[in-house]
Amino acid sequence: MKIVLVLLGILLVVLMAVEIGLRLRFGLGSPVLYLADSDIGYLLAPNQKTRRYGNQIEINQYSMRSASITSLPISGTRRVMLLGDSLVNGGWWTDQSQTLSALIGQQLGRQGQGEVLNVAANSWGPPNQLAYLQRFGMFGSEVIVLLLNTDDLFTEPPNPGVVGRDRNYPNKPPRLALVEVFNRRLKPSEPIPAAKQPQPSDPVGYNLDKIQGIEVIARQNNANFILAMTPLLREVGEPGSRDYEIKARQRLTEFTQAQNWVYIDFLPIFKATSQPETLYRDHIHLSPSGNQLVSEKISQKLEEELRIRNKNK
Numbered sequence: 001m002k003i004v005l006v007l008l009g010i011l012l013v014v015l016m017a018v019e020i021g022l023r024l025r026f027g028l029g030s031p032v033l034y035l036a037d038s039d040i041g042y043l044l045a046p047n048q049k050t051r052r053y054g055n056q057i058e059i060n061q062y063s064m065r066s067a068s069i070t071s072l073p074i075s076g077t078r079r080v081m082l083l084g085d086s087l088v089n090g091g092w093w094t095d096q097s098q099t100l101s102a103l104i105g106q107q108l109g110r111q112g113q114g115e116v117l118n119v120a121a122n123s124w125g126p127p128n129q130l131a132y133l134q135r136f137g138m139f140g141s142e143v144i145v146l147l148l149n150t151d152d153l154f155t156e157p158p159n160p161g162v163v164g165r166d167r168n169y170p171n172k173p174p175r176l177a178l179v180e181v182f183n184r185r186l187k188p189s190e191p192i193p194a195a196k197q198p199q200p201s202d203p204v205g206y207n208l209d210k211i212q213g214i215e216v217i218a219r220q221n222n223a224n225f226i227l228a229m230t231p232l233l234r235e236v237g238e239p240g241s242r243d244y245e246i247k248a249r250q251r252l253t254e255f256t257q258a259q260n261w262v263y264i265d266f267l268p269i270f271k272a273t274s275q276p277e278t279l280y281r282d283h284i285h286l287s288p289s290g291n292q293l294v295s296e297k298i299s300q301k302l303e304e305e306l307r308i309r310n311k312n313k
Contacts, residue, residue: 031173034170088120101117158197235267
């Protein structure tokens, strides 16, 4: 009996040490939390601060990955809204200071112009982004930058059913870091109910309509609109874009030309680099060098748009 108690004591000490290590080293046990929303689908729970794998993550009162903000910019500050998905949000693998919005803000800040809002969540697409704008507005932003990737042209209607069921969208913290490891590695996700909205027969057309809705809100608020799109890694090299992706991209290009929008297509920009694979951390998300390139190109275009606004004042 005494041996059993000793072994149990040793096991308890080991588990406590592992628990502490998982929390301190990896930030496990305190994931970023989500809220289900019938219109937006889901959004980041407001007012969160955590650290994951050494990277600081802060979510403000409006579910942005930004520090707390005023509802309107303070005098002398030029506010830009960067809309997107995990590329903009940065995920657990990007420190708060190295997100695209932070990098763009730093570059604009050198001109005395910068405050860039990070309005993004993992796997958001135009339907989610438009619904967020319709709910919260633009916070006095002078420019909206919508950054998409090729997959976003096929985004389905918002589905709040993923929250609390899909392991990637928790709505409450686990009791232990060890529980989070179990949930992520071993426990299967619960079945996801279908979205209440019917699936569109033309997904690309559905998303183009949502993109146009975002541009309309920008125009109604006397703000400029910039659309940008990054490719998937395989589109840059071999095997290249698939036929349906080529057609979708062409539809987008023709749509932007017909609407006379400012459009940055990063596919030829990435292809022109000597080692495009170094721009990616996986098949879709960007590496630090990829973020740097994208932030520089967007910043250049933003500076042009802000100069135009200055002349028109």
